[in-house]
Amino acid sequence: MDNELVKKVARRVFEKSSNVKNYVMLEGLIRRFIQLNPDADPESIDWSAVWDDELTYEELVQAFREQYPMYRWDDRMATEEAYNGDRVKSVVEELSTKLDVEDFDRLIEELQKLRDEVLEDVRKIEAETPQPKPEEVEVKAPRPETPPPAVEEKPPTVKPTLALLAKYPFLSAALPVLRPYKLETAPQDVRVRAVERILEALERGERGVIPRLEKPWLELLSFPYARALVNYVGDDWLRRRWALAEAARVERLLHREDDETLQLITREVKVSAVKTDGWVMHFTEYLRLARRLTTEPRFKLVNRLVDKGLVSLTRPELIRLVREKLYEIFAEQKNPPPSWSPSEAGAIREALNRRASKIIAPAPSGEWPPCMVAARNRVSELGHFGLFALAAYMANRRYSIDEIVEVFKPRSDFDQRIAKYQVEHIAGQRGSRVKYRPPSCQSMKTHGLCIDNGRQCPHNIKNPLQYRPAGPKQGSG
Numbered sequence: 001m002d003n004e005l006v007k008k009v010a011r012r013v014f015e016k017s018s019n020v021k022n023y024v025m026l027e028g029l030i031r032r033f034i035q036l037n038p039d040a041d042p043e044s045i046d047w048s049a050v051w052d053d054e055l056t057y058e059e060l061v062q063a064f065r066e067q068y069p070m071y072r073w074d075d076r077m078a079t080e081e082a083y084n085g086d087r088v089k090s091v092v093e094e095l096s097t098k099l100d101v102e103d104f105d106r107l108i109e110e111l112q113k114l115r116d117e118v119l120e121d122v123r124k125i126e127a128e129t130p131q132p133k134p135e136e137v138e139v140k141a142p143r144p145e146t147p148p149p150a151v152e153e154k155p156p157t158v159k160p161t162l163a164l165l166a167k168y169p170f171l172s173a174a175l176p177v178l179r180p181y182k183l184e185t186a187p188q189d190v191r192v193r194a195v196e197r198i199l200e201a202l203e204r205g206e207r208g209v210i211p212r213l214e215k216p217w218l219e220l221l222s223f224p225y226a227r228a229l230v231n232y233v234g235d236d237w238l239r240r241r242w243a244l245a246e247a248a249r250v251e252r253l254l255h256r257e258d259d260e261t262l263q264l265i266t267r268e269v270k271v272s273a274v275k276t277d278g279w280v281m282h283f284t285e286y287l288r289l290a291r292r293l294t295t296e297p298r299f300k301l302v303n304r305l306v307d308k309g310l311v312s313l314t315r316p317e318l319i320r321l322v323r324e325k326l327y328e329i330f331a332e333q334k335n336p337p338p339s340w341s342p343s344e345a346g347a348i349r350e351a352l353n354r355r356a357s358k359i360i361a362p363a364p365s366g367e368w369p370p371c372m373v374a375a376r377n378r379v380s381e382l383g384h385f386g387l388f389a390l391a392a393y394m395a396n397r398r399y400s401i402d403e404i405v406e407v408f409k410p411r412s413d414f415d416q417r418i419a420k421y422q423v424e425h426i427a428g429q430r431g432s433r434v435k436y437r438p439p440s441c442q443s444m445k446t447h448g449l450c451i452d453n454g455r456q457c458p459h460n461i462k463n464p465l466q467y468r469p470a471g472p473k474q475g476s477g
Contacts, residue, residue, distance in 0.1 A: 006031045009042045017048035019417070025057055029064070036072040045071075049421050049430075055207070062252055069316040158264045166216035167253050169223035170329070171268050178224055183340050186225050193218050194226035195344050199351055201245030202238070206415035208248030228336045233348050237380060240412035243330035251323040255316065262319070269325050271318075279318045280310040289321040294384075369467035370451035371444050380410040385439070385447050388426065392438040393464055395427040438464050 010027040014020055026047065034042055050067050051060070065073040158164070160173035169178075186194075193212070200209045212219055223246075230242045254262055259275055266273050271289065273281045283306055293299040298317075305312040313321070368376070375382060375390045382390070387408070394404045404423045408414055421430070428435030440463050444450045457467055 005042070006034060009047075013047045017051065019053065019420075020048055020051050021053045025060070026051070028057070029060060032061075033064075033071065033073070036074075040071055050417070052207070052417050059207070062255065065255060066251075066316060069314060158260045162216045162220070163213065164261070166213055166219040167211065168250065168265060168268075169220050170326070171264075174220065177220065181221060183225065183228055183337060183342075186221070189218060190221045190225055191342075191344055193222035194229055195347060197222060197226045197246075198230060198238075198242055198348055201242040202351055202355060204245055205241060206244060206248050206413060206418065208252055209245045211249060211253065227330070227334065228340070229342055229344055229348065231334045232336045232340065232342060233345050233352075235349075235352060237410070237412050238348070238352060239333070240331050243327050244413050246330050247323045247326040250326055251319055254319045254322065259315075262315070262322075266318070266322060269322060269329065271322055271325050273313065273318050273321075279313040279315060281313060281318075281321075283309055283311050286311040286313075286321070289324050292324060292384075293320070366469050367467075369464045370456045371449050372438075372464055374451055375449065376407060379407060380412065383447075386449055388436075389438045389444065389449065389464075391423050391426045392436045395423070395435065396437060396465055401427060401429070 006027060010023065010030050013030075014023050014026060020026055030042055030047070033040070033045065045064070045068060050063050052063065055063060061073050160171060165171060165174045165177065168174075197209050204210075226242070230239050250265075254265065257265075263275060271281075272285050273279050283301065286304070287301060290299045290301075297303055301311070372390060372393050375386050379387070379390065390407070391404055394407070401420060401423055404427075405416065405419045408419050424430045426436050439447075441450065441454060441457075441461060444464070445454070461467055
C-alpha cells in the first residue's frame with residue numbers, strides 16, 4: 001500500500017475541513033479504503049461531506065458505504081459467502097489440473113445427448129395430449145393481449161426468528177408475540193429502553209437509533225412502547241423525528257442483510273420491487289416513494305433508467321426507498337388507550353423543551369421581506385422549494401453558513417452534516433462554486449409562498465433581495 005498517498009490525502013482533508021477533528025480515525029478510514037479498492041482514486045471521495053466526528057468508526061464506515069456503494073468498505077472475510085467463494089475457487093483449481101481436452105469434449109457430448117433426450121420427452125408428451133376437434137373449438141372474439149408480467153417474483157423463504165423480529169419489530173410475524181403484552185403492565189426495563197430510543201431519536205435524527213441487539217426481547221418489546229409513548233406526548237415534530245430515526249435504523253440494518261431478507265421487508269411494507277439482475281420497480285410506485293428525494297439529481301426520474309415502465313434500482317437505492325415508506329408508516333398518528341397514563345411522558349417533554357431552548361437562530365428583522373419572514377417562522381413545515389429560497393436569501397444577505405444551518409434545526413428531519421453540506425452548495429462554497437440567488441417573486445407566487453399577493457412589498461421589485469422596508473410616514477402637521 002502507498003503510505004505516502006494515505007498521508008497526503010488525510011492531511012489535505014484534515015487541513016481543509018473544519019468538521020474533521022479526529023485525524024487518526026480519518027487516516028485509518030482512508031487507509032482502509034485504499035486497501036480494499038486498490039484501483040480507485042481516494043481523491044474522488046468527498047471525505048469531509050460525509051464525515052461526522054460524533055459517529056463511531058463503524059458508523060462512519062456505514063455512512064460512507066451508503067454514500068458510495070460502488071466501492072468496497074467491508075473487510076470481513078470470515079463469512080459464509082467468502083467461505084463458499086474459497087470452496088468454488090479450490091474446486092475450479094482442482095478441475096483445471098485434472099481435466100484435459102478430451103475430458104471437456106466428452107462432457108460436451110454428454111450435455112448434447114441430455115438436451116436431445118429432454119427435447120424428445122417434450123415431443124412425446126405433446127403427441128399424447130388429446131387435441132380438441134375443430135368443431136369443438138369455441139370461436140371467440142379476439143381480445144387485446146395482456147402483456148405478461150415483466151418479471152416473476154418468488155416469495156422469500158426467510159423464517160422469522162427472535163433476532164430478526166428484534167431488528168424489524170414492525171413485521172406481521174411479531175404481532176402474535178407482542179399481543180400478550182399490555183402497555184399498562186410493560187416491564188420496567190422495556191419502558192427504560194423505550195425512553196432511550198426516543199431520546200436517541202431526538203439527538204440523532206437521520207443517523208438513526210442505535211440498535212441494541214444483544215437483548216432481542218427488550219429490543220422487540222420496546223419498539224411498540226416507544227411508539228405509543230410518542231403518540232401519547234402528542235407532539236407532531238417529535239413523532240416525525242422519531243419516525244425518521246427508526247426508519248434510518250432499519251435502513252442501516254438492511255445494508256447488512258441478504259436479498260431474501262430485503263425481499264421479505266419490501267413485501268411486508270408493500271414496496272413493490274422485484275429482484276432481477278438488479279432491482280426494478282414500476283415508475284408510478286417509484287414516483288410516490290421518491291417524492292421527498294428529488295432534490296438529489298440521481299433520484300429524479302429523468303436521470304433513471306426506465307424500460308417498459310420499470311425503473312432500475314441499485315440495492316442501496318431500493319433500501320433508501322424502503323426507508324421512505326417506513327417513515328410514512330411510523331409517522332402515522334396512533335391513538336394510545338385513553339386510560340393509559342405513562343410516567344415517562346414527563347421526561348420526554350422535558351427533553352423536548354431542553355432541545356428547543358438550545359435552538360438559537362437569527363430572528364428576521366424588519367428589513368426582511370414578508371415572504372422570508374413567513375418562511376423563517378414556519379421552517380419546520382416548509383417544502384424543499386421554500387427551504388432553498390430561505391437558504392439562498394440568507395446566503396445572499398451575508399449570513400454565515402452556521403447561522404443559516406441554525407435556522408433549520410427545528411425541522412424533524414434535520415441532520416447537521418447534510419444541512420451544512422446543502423447550504424454550502426447554495427452559498428457557492430461547494431460543487432460548481434455558483435452562489436444561488438433566491439427564486440423570483442413570480443416563482444414565490446407560483447409556489448404559494450408570496451404573502452398577500454405582494455401588496456406589502458414595493459410594487460416594482462422582482463426578487464425578495466430587492467425588498468426595502470417603507471420609511472416612516474411623515475406627519476401632516
